[in-house]
Amino acid sequence: MTSNLEVRIADLTRNDKGDLKGQDVTVKGYLAAKPDEPLDDGYNYPFIDEDMNGILVKSKKKLDDLEPGKWFDVHGRLDEDHLQEMHVTSETDITKSDAQQESPSHSRQFSSSVKKVVDGDTIHLEKAVLGTTKVRFVSIDTPETNYQGDSQGYYAEEATRQLQNLLPEGEDVSIRVGDEAFDQYGRLLAIVLKKEHNINREMIEIGMAVPYFIYPNLDNFEEYGDAVVRAKEAGRGLWNPDRPIDELPYEFRFNKRGGPNKFVGHFETKQYVEPEKWESIPIEYRVFFLKEKDAIDAGYKKNSEAPGC
Incomplete structure (x- = not known):
């Protein structure tokens, strides 16, 4: 060595x-x-x-x-x-370490450029941010190109193509992180800004993504909820009535895993339901919790009367 x-x-x-x-x-x-x-x-x-x-x-x-x-x-x-x-x-x-210093001052926004678009909600950067060049767009979800060997097909490829159009290689971007900068896999979670334009929201607006808020990252909740309602009403992308997507991205994943595993809250009523009742919460109000205790700690009350899937 x-x-x-x-x-x-x-x-x-x-x-x-x-x-x-x-x-x-x-x-x-x-x-x-x-x-x-x-x-x-x-x-x-x-x-x-x-x-x-x-x-x-x-x-x-x-x-x-x-x-x-x-x-x-x-x-x-x-x-x-x-x-x-x-x-x-x-x-x-x-x-x-023997010496425990104060926590680092938590910067929120960093500059980099796009090296590669991986799929509709993941990019690689030229310059690392917080030690990684891999960024998962926070609070949105796009169709899977390869999950456990399977793809969601047309919309997975289309979401990737649309993000490539929005963020070509070499494009300067700002990377904005929230209170929880990393997810349960250790991936960097961020809002990606192009000249201060929120690309996360844009992907929802054009019908290529759905909101996917996992507590405690709830920034832009109402903004993204409004965007998905507009996309649905206009029949854009995933919401095209002539070619609707079969499963939402997170639905596709948990069906592959054998069922949902996150508790789901209603942002306005502050009630939550068991994982299998996730569809009882309208898409624009869904807040996902990794653990039931997280929902309770956030002030949500259990809704035992919610209908099943």
């Missing part, structure tokens, strides 16, 4: 540090979020420094003992291709 070097996360954002790729290093970082579920390549743990520079620490195994909101010394091997990705093998590679 190569020698273990101590480096700053900020150093890994510099183009002249390419010789560090594949090296064993130690960095100090603040754990911004803890993933509950893995992606195809394992679990992603986002660490940031005092100035909101980031690195994505990747592990094949779930690291249960890590506590978000604490500073850690992370020992691992930098990726061969991406300086802002590090690979660790176990929890022994990550130790809580």
